[in-house]
Amino acid sequence: MGFVASLGSLRKVRRRSSVTMASVSPAERTRVLEVKAESRTYPIIFGDGLLGDPANFSPYLPGDKVLVVTNETVGPLYLNKLRESLTATGKSIFTIELPDGEQYKSMEWLNAILDKCMDHKLDRKSSLVALGGGVVGDITGFAAACFVRGVPFVQVPTTLLAVVDSSVGGKTAVNHPKGKNMIGAFYQPRAVVVDTAVLSTLDDRQLAAGIAEIVKYGLIRDEPFFRWCEENMDGMIARDPATLLYAMERSCINKAEVVEADEREGGVRATLNLGHTFGHAIEASMGYGQWLHGEAVAAGMVMACEMSVRLGWLDESVTKRTEKLLARASLPIRPPPSMAIEEFMTYMSVDKKVESGVLKLILLKGLGEAVVTADFSKEVLYDTIMYYQHLFREKPEEYDNYLIHTS
Ligand SMILES: NC(=O)c1ccc[n+]([C@@H]2O[C@H](COP(=O)([O-])OP(=O)(O)OC[C@H]3O[C@@H](n4cnc5c(N)ncnc54)[C@H](O)[C@@H]3O)[C@@H](O)[C@H]2O)c1
Ligand SMILES: O=C(O)C(=O)C[C@@H](O)[C@H](O)[C@H](O)COP(=O)(O)O
Numbered sequence: 001m002g003f004v005a006s007l008g009s010l011r012k013v014r015r016r017s018s019v020t021m022a023s024v025s026p027a028e029r030t031r032v033l034e035v036k037a038e039s040r041t042y043p044i045i046f047g048d049g050l051l052g053d054p055a056n057f058s059p060y061l062p063g064d065k066v067l068v069v070t071n072e073t074v075g076p077l078y079l080n081k082l083r084e085s086l087t088a089t090g091k092s093i094f095t096i097e098l099p100d101g102e103q104y105k106s107m108e109w110l111n112a113i114l115d116k117c118m119d120h121k122l123d124r125k126s127s128l129v130a131l132g133g134g135v136v137g138d139i140t141g142f143a144a145a146c147f148v149r150g151v152p153f154v155q156v157p158t159t160l161l162a163v164v165d166s167s168v169g170g171k172t173a174v175n176h177p178k179g180k181n182m183i184g185a186f187y188q189p190r191a192v193v194v195d196t197a198v199l200s201t202l203d204d205r206q207l208a209a210g211i212a213e214i215v216k217y218g219l220i221r222d223e224p225f226f227r228w229c230e231e232n233m234d235g236m237i238a239r240d241p242a243t244l245l246y247a248m249e250r251s252c253i254n255k256a257e258v259v260e261a262d263e264r265e266g267g268v269r270a271t272l273n274l275g276h277t278f279g280h281a282i283e284a285s286m287g288y289g290q291w292l293h294g295e296a297v298a299a300g301m302v303m304a305c306e307m308s309v310r311l312g313w314l315d316e317s318v319t320k321r322t323e324k325l326l327a328r329a330s331l332p333i334r335p336p337p338s339m340a341i342e343e344f345m346t347y348m349s350v351d352k353k354v355e356s357g358v359l360k361l362i363l364l365k366g367l368g369e370a371v372v373t374a375d376f377s378k379e380v381l382y383d384t385i386m387y388y389q390h391l392f393r394e395k396p397e398e399y400d401n402y403l404i405h406t407s
């Protein structure tokens, strides 16, 4: 994938940005965005073929031992290339391949990674590398935060979702059977190395899951980007390199700005959770891995729009535009009909945004204007969830068209 989107055009449409892109490589093959989080400043490096160049890794991996964490799908595709680069830096390289799936973002597999660290006698100067999607990135980051109370780690995201969201910002975690990401830490990587070439092997469903989080940035804080998504959805789905690159860079700029303002989610960072309270409930109740994270978030964002409309905060047209946009990417825009309201309430009651028994949700006061609020009645929340159950009973044929994934 080449770099076509220009810095000039990014700046023009993203006037609020304090984060800027800069070309750094003499060969101008890479572009770098700096994330200036309170605990650490680090680069997101974008480029085609970055896995093959040791120089993209060596500055960020101190010490003489590196453990690369990947999974059984990504490993066979990209591990050899990365291993060659890392070996060329003169370090001892160890690897662990996890099984593929959200259900393995668990304490059990966290332990397996920590066992490897112990077996190979890694120490405080050793580093971890996460080669994979959000699952590998989240669990590896958490292992890095835990092992000897913290070793450096580098994110090498290989899904669109991981590039635009999970590899940036330092939220690391594993799931608990009763709730998503319940055990984790804020722990920033030393660098995020985005080799855009690896995205070519993603299937359409995985690509769409990333598009859901891209659309999220438009909904919560970047209305012009939402319009850009409406105009460019076909290009994203068709994987037009310039279109995808622009979407990735602009998403990362949005994410970096929010993380810089509020690294540990004291306030505004929670807006990145739009649709996630509903979405996490869907993921956990369906069984981790049934619905992809991005799919659950897509349906959850529509539910958040619907609830905002019911509160009189949002024009119904925004919900309709959001549904239309997400459906173009074949994302589900309705929750699973099998999910009872009690299931939603059980999982939502352990959301990380519950404080002293009070649930806060991310809702919209306009397109591009998210709020973190507890200012709603239980009835509105119930009515929102029940609305989809009625819809399913009354118009099942219409519901079918909303492209629900069940496996
Ligand atoms: N930390 C954060 O800020 C944050 C943000 C968003 C999501 N997340 C987490 O990220 C996870 C979802 O991430 P995801 O959507 O990347 O899912 P994933 O990691 O499960 O990857 C999706 C699928 O794509 C495969 N894959 C990965 N790269 C590939 C490639 N280049 N070619 C072919 N196949 C490839 C994987 O093996 C997997 O089957 C969830 O656990 C979610 O909670 C975290
Ligand atoms: O970076 C954040 O902050 C986010 O909320 C990004 C979300 O897309 C992501 O799914 C995150 O892992 C959810 O966090 P959680 O705190 O609700 O578990």
Ligand SMILES: [Zn+2]
Residues within 6 Å of the ligand: 165, 213, 276, 293, 297
């Ligand atoms: Zn998410």
